[in-house]
Amino acid sequence: xAQVTQNPRYLITVTGKKLTVTCSQNMNHEYMSWYRQDPxxxxxxxxxxxxxEVTDKGDVPEGYKVSRKEKRNFPLILESPSPNQTSLYFxxxxxxxxxxxxxxxxxxxx
Amino acid sequence: xxxxxxxxxxxxVQEGDSAVIKCxxxxxxxxxxxxxxxELGKRPQLIIDIRSNVGEKKDQxxxxxxxxxxxxFSLHITETQPEDSAVYFCAASWRTGFQxxxxxxxxxxxxxx
Numbered sequence: 001x002a003q004v005t006q007n008p009r010y011l012i013t014v015t016g017k018k019l020t021v022t023c024s025q026n027m028n029h030e031y032m033s034w035y036r037q038d039p040x041x042x043x044x045x046x047x048x049x050x051x052x053e054v055t056d057k058g059d060v061p062e063g064y065k066v067s068r069k070e071k072r073n074f075p076l077i078l079e080s081p082s083p084n085q086t087s088l089y090f091x092x093x094x095x096x097x098x099x100x101x102x103x104x105x106x107x108x109x110x
Numbered sequence: 111x112x113x114x115x116x117x118x119x120x121x122x123v124q125e126g127d128s129a130v131i132k133c134x135x136x137x138x139x140x141x142x143x144x145x146x147x148x149e150l151g152k153r154p155q156l157i158i159d160i161r162s163n164v165g166e167k168k169d170q171x172x173x174x175x176x177x178x179x180x181x182x183f184s185l186h187i188t189e190t191q192p193e194d195s196a197v198y199f200c201a202a203s204w205r206t207g208f209q210x211x212x213x214x215x216x217x218x219x220x221x222x223x
Contacts, residue, residue, distance in 0.1 A: 059111070
């Protein structure tokens with residue numbers, strides 16, 4: 001089954017404790033993105049990747065890092081999480097225009 | 111950079127009525143405009159999209175129109191049904207490969223039986 005998976009789905013952490021949210025797709029898509037969704041603000045792009053080792057900043061990259069060492073994986077790294085990074089995070093992948101979203105990761109930073 | 115405004119933020123209609131959601135964009139270079147539907151607790155899913163070389167596109171009860179001169183595009187849902195209740199997001203993109211998507215803030219559509 002073609003899909004985008006994210007782990008964990010839910011995470012509660014404390015300020016400053018490094019965390020990684022994984023994203024994996026089995027559709028051999030070149031493009032992958034990370035978004036955060038906040039009430040009243042819609043979906044905002046954090047980072048995107050056009051291929052292995054090729055990444056670029058989206059609209060809200062501050063406080064986040066990404067890597068693309070393999071085509072199927074695109075982890076999101078928060079090296080020192082802060083409460084303002086509490087949000088719902090979505091990973092997405094695409095071959096061309098249509099972006100396929102993962103199930104989301106709800107993060108709470110205390 | 112690109113900015114996408116979406117209105118209204120909430121929309122309530124009776125079953126069978128039509129619903130229209132409007133978006134405006136700022137960058138005239140934008141050339142791809144998708145619409146996503148997000149049901150409660152679920153992921154966004156593409157329902158329809160349009161490119162800048164097309165003025166209108168239909169898919170059963172859903173249609174999207176694009177006015178490049180005015181820089182706005184709209185989603186039209188006819189004969190609404192309760193299962194159309196969801197949050198709808200418009201988006202715009204201008205990068206090659208359409209990866210630089212900027213989303214609107216969403217419209218919560220409620221269809222009452």
